[in-house]
Amino acid sequence: MKYKVAPSLLAADFSCINEEISKVEKAGADLLHLDVMDGVFVNNISFGIPVIKTIRKCTKLPFDVHLMIIDPIKYIDQFVDAGADSISFHYEACSNHEEVIDRIKSHGKKACLAISPETSAEVARKFKDKLDMLLIMTVRPGFGGQKLIESTLENIKIAKDISRETGYRIPVQVDGGINRETLHLVTEAGAEIIVVGNAIFSSDNPKEVIDYLKEGK
Ligand code: DX5
Ligand code: ZN
Numbered sequence: 001m002k003y004k005v006a007p008s009l010l011a012a013d014f015s016c017i018n019e020e021i022s023k024v025e026k027a028g029a030d031l032l033h034l035d036v037m038d039g040v041f042v043n044n045i046s047f048g049i050p051v052i053k054t055i056r057k058c059t060k061l062p063f064d065v066h067l068m069i070i071d072p073i074k075y076i077d078q079f080v081d082a083g084a085d086s087i088s089f090h091y092e093a094c095s096n097h098e099e100v101i102d103r104i105k106s107h108g109k110k111a112c113l114a115i116s117p118e119t120s121a122e123v124a125r126k127f128k129d130k131l132d133m134l135l136i137m138t139v140r141p142g143f144g145g146q147k148l149i150e151s152t153l154e155n156i157k158i159a160k161d162i163s164r165e166t167g168y169r170i171p172v173q174v175d176g177g178i179n180r181e182t183l184h185l186v187t188e189a190g191a192e193i194i195v196v197g198n199a200i201f202s203s204d205n206p207k208e209v210i211d212y213l214k215e216g217k
Pocket of ligand 1: 008010011033035066139140141142143144145146175176177178195196197198199
């Protein structure tokens with residue numbers, strides 16, 4: 001297996017969320033990606049702390065929480081308490097980046113900086129010694145089911161270069177518009193952890209999709 005796959009629960013059927021989670025767990029998911037949106041940082045509202053706390057009981061998969069919220073420092077402790085194993089916050093959503101990273105790590109959790117398409121991933125370089133992962137958005141954050149923006153491939157390459165400077169300690173995660181057709185673009189640019197919503201949850205055979213994503217072909 002070359003790549004790790006993180007199904008994004010945003011694309012799941014919430015009327016039977018327990019089965020949806022078991023389905024991807026059995027199909028070989030490595031992480032469960034949880035998209036939290038506040039209606040302010042992005043024009044959409046998804047789910048938050050109580051939902052994450054509830055579904056924590058449904059699975060042993062690590063919870064990879066992607067915060068699309070302003071002022072993330074206010075909520076880090078609560079997301080950790082709800083069961084987050086890694087927390088991504090957006091560079092564009094705050095100005096106290098180091099403080100947020102330190103707060104996440106003070107709980108022994110993985111700190112990840114997320115970069116929107118309009119931001120150069122170069123902004124992450126100065127935090128490289130503290131970060132545990134870099135998340136490059138390949139669509140504008142806020143909605144699942146969008147088309148991958150090819151200009152973001154440059155950010156994946158920059159993130160990989162930053163990772164190289166750390167001896168490849170920091171994996172590069174990518175998120176948005178990834179499917180069989182676009183997978184090779186992100187893997188060739190250097191992605192290692194692949195977030196996928198619709199292509200997994202809308203498939204009749206999620207295992208086949210996850211296997212395919214893991215092999216990178
Ligand atoms: C977008 C989210 C993504 C999204 C991915 O703001 O961060 O995780 O749900 O979904 P697909 O794979 O459908 O683009
Ligand atoms: Zn996401």
